[in-house]
Amino acid sequence: MSTFTIPVRHIASAWREYAQRDGVTDPNVVLLALEAIQGEPLAGYRPAFRVPGKDLTVEIYACQPHRTSAEALQWIEWMLERLHDNGNIMLHDREVS
Known part of the structure; x- marks a missing residue:
């Protein structure tokens, strides 16, 4: 499985390119x-998403890592919901809160 890192400002475009299929999030994507x-x-954690169908993991880089894995997961969930709300990405129904 290959892993690459993107800056925060490219989340929406990376999500659309790798995690969406036919305009909707692949239900197999894992945060x-x-x-x-x-x-x-102790160095902290970075949010990421894995797309098993493409054998790919995308790590999101910001200037400071999150202190815990839970914080990193909460952040990526929050960010994806905001991107969905403003129309930049389309989430699968089960992921929309």
């Missing part, structure tokens, strides 16, 4: 929190 420095959880 993740990855260690900012592999093997060093």
